[in-house]
Amino acid sequence: MLTLLVVFIFVLALTYFATRWAGNLQKNKMAGSNIQILETMRVSNTKYIQIVKIGKKCIAIAVCKDTITYLCEVNEEDLMYSSEHGTINTEGFKAILDKFKKDKPDN
Numbered sequence: 001m002l003t004l005l006v007v008f009i010f011v012l013a014l015t016y017f018a019t020r021w022a023g024n025l026q027k028n029k030m031a032g033s034n035i036q037i038l039e040t041m042r043v044s045n046t047k048y049i050q051i052v053k054i055g056k057k058c059i060a061i062a063v064c065k066d067t068i069t070y071l072c073e074v075n076e077e078d079l080m081y082s083s084e085h086g087t088i089n090t091e092g093f094k095a096i097l098d099k100f101k102k103d104k105p106d107n
Helices: 002-031 093-103
Strands: 035-044 047-054 057-063 068-074
Touching: none
Parallel strands: none
Antiparallel strands: 035 047, 047 057, 057 068
16 A cells, blocks of 8 residues: 555655656747737637737737738837736635625625
8 A cells, every 4th residue: 555655645746847858848839930929809709819920020810710810010119018917826725715705796
């Protein structure tokens, strides 16, 4: 029984480190990319409009379940960047849950 527990812990540790290694490898592969997604807006469940920067050009594309369609080229000077977009929520889960509880109407 003890041998089985040691083997199980070893397999879990091996899986953890292999996953971290593969993730870092993939992240490093994408780091030198010339493609950036500047903004995404959901139109419906499976349809999005994205503004993508490729090199020095910005283009708008429609992304559907099976297709991607070029819409138009966008001047980067015409884009408005909000400091609110692109920030990661650093609140803890408890703070977010309390906020939703507070907003819930009493019955």
